[in-house]
Amino acid sequence: MQNIDIDMKVKLIHGFSNKTRIQILECIKNQEKTVSQIVEEISGNQSNISQHLACLKGCGIIVGRNEGKYSYYSLRNQHIRDLLTMFDTVLGDVQNDVACCDRHID
Amino acid sequence: MQNIDIDMKVKLIHGFSNKTRIQILECIKNQEKTVSQIVEEISGNQSNISQHLACLKGCGIIVGRNEGKYSYYSLRNQHIRDLLTMFDTVLGDVQNDVACCDRHID
DNA sequence: TTATCATATTAGCAATACCTAATATGTGTG
DNA sequence: CACACATATTAGGTATTGCTAATATGATAA
Numbered sequence: 357m358q359n360i361d362i363d364m365k366v367k368l369i370h371g372f373s374n375k376t377r378i379q380i381l382e383c384i385k386n387q388e389k390t391v392s393q394i395v396e397e398i399s400g401n402q403s404n405i406s407q408h409l410a411c412l413k414g415c416g417i418i419v420g421r422n423e424g425k426y427s428y429y430s431l432r433n434q435h436i437r438d439l440l441t442m443f444d445t446v447l448g449d450v451q452n453d454v455a456c457c458d459r460h461i462d
Numbered sequence: 463m464q465n466i467d468i469d470m471k472v473k474l475i476h477g478f479s480n481k482t483r484i485q486i487l488e489c490i491k492n493q494e495k496t497v498s499q500i501v502e503e504i505s506g507n508q509s510n511i512s513q514h515l516a517c518l519k520g521c522g523i524i525v526g527r528n529e530g531k532y533s534y535y536s537l538r539n540q541h542i543r544d545l546l547t548m549f550d551t552v553l554g555d556v557q558n559d560v561a562c563c564d565r566h567i568d
Numbered sequence: 569t570t571a572t573c574a575t576a577t578t579a580g581c582a583a584t585a586c587c588t589a590a591t592a593t594g595t596g597t598g
Numbered sequence: 599c600a601c602a603c604a605t606a607t608t609a610g611g612t613a614t615t616g617c618t619a620a621t622a623t624g625a626t627a628a
Binding site: 370374376401404424425 | 585586587588589590594595596
Binding site for chain 4: 402
């Protein structure tokens with residue numbers, strides 16, 4: 357694992373480290389959806405969601421396709437789905453600790 | 463999955479989303495180490511590493527124990543190790559995309 | 569007890585990420 | 599063509615994160 361790989365790994369993980377992005381991923385975990393469906397389901401702001409979708413897509417976490425005036429987004433593949441599931445597993449282990457951790461660096 | 467859980471999940475993932483923290487985790491992935499060992503191995507700054515260790519510990523990702531004047535840190539459990547491995551797996555899938563993504567939100 | 573080593577904590581600045589509001593693009597429809 | 603709808607992009611301010619440098623704590627050894 358070279359340095360270049362670490363940078364990419366961090367970038368990848370960063371894709372998952374935001375509440376809105378996690379909500380989007382949960383939202384499309386089992387089926388592709390349009391931007392407006394996502395916006396509605398997570399009660400988000402269109403511009404904001406669109407930016408996060410671009411981020412997730414740019415990081416290779418999701419894929420998008422256009423059909424007419426709609427854009428459909430879905431998880432890139434099963435590995436991403438597995439990763440989301442694994443987050444839940446790990447969360448179960450650490451839940452109490454995370455609950456009482458309200459800082460990230462100091 | 464309630465909102466409260468999403469917040470905790472994001473907090474947990476955030477623990478993994480920094481280069482120094484990933485380096486620390488890789489460094490102690492297979493055996494516990496002291497702070498100074500970690501500082502040396504990843505060529506870091508003592509204060510900085512110490513802060514990141516506090517973050518990782520606060521998030522429940524690692525555990526620490528004191529012995530004399532040394533503090534030893536290691537991964538919390540096998541699930542964390544599995545998660546780190548899974549990041550590598552997923553990275554393999556998306557590597558090209560991540561490589562050309564140099565922004566996170568815009 | 570004084571000195572030294574290992575680690576933790578604090579403060580403040582620098583960098584990054586995120587949000588909202590405004591605007592642009594692109595597609596279908598009357 | 600003009601208009602409406604779906605989505606993307608940009609700009610900018612605000613908030614969060616991470617870094618370095620300085621200092622504090624705590625343990626051992628001379």
